[in-house]
Amino acid sequence: EVQLVESGGGFVQPGGSLRLSCAASGFTFSSFWMSWVRQAPGKGLEWVANIKQDGSEKNYVDSVKGRFTISSDNAKNSVYLQMNSLRAEDTAVYYCARGTQIFDYWGQGALVTVSS
């Protein structure tokens, strides 16, 4: 059974940093691109970033470029999202998802709240 489990969410002040982790199981992690998608409270979905299996290609939405970094560790079957210079508008549930363009499996989400 495919499982994606996010961790690392929490409360942070504007300008702060947080690192999200996503542990994958039930599939060959090294064969798939992985993505992060977020959802602000009561709002719609926003694709944030994705990473190729070997880490050689990464893509980001403009609003997080230069502040967020996606990475992965095939030995640990995990994908990460390092979030720096956080802003109030980054407040959202962050989902880890399997896939490059479409997302067939999702984690349960990690809530990130940015507030003073």
Add this chain to the structure above:
Amino acid sequence: DIRMTQSPSTLSASVGDRVTITCRASQSISSWLAWYQQKPGKAPNLLIYKTSVLESGVPSRFSGSGSGTEFTLTISSLQPEDFATYYCQQYNSYPWTFGQGTKVEIK
């Protein structure tokens, strides 16, 4: 960025109704469109990709059509478990973008 616009934003329907949701892209996305269903407090669930290909395990009452800039998701006979919010998503060009969602409510 490609803007995705769904209509309606909210839809009230009864069990057994045929329901259609429209998604329009601000520029052509060929057939690179997916649909997701999301229930409150849960992660989205992939229903359809490449406009009309049903994801494994998704009931056949769901169908998708369209091309270019206009797409539809149809539920042929609404079931109690279908009351949820539906999102379209384009993956023709980065950044991938979603519609604002269509909430299907009980009438």
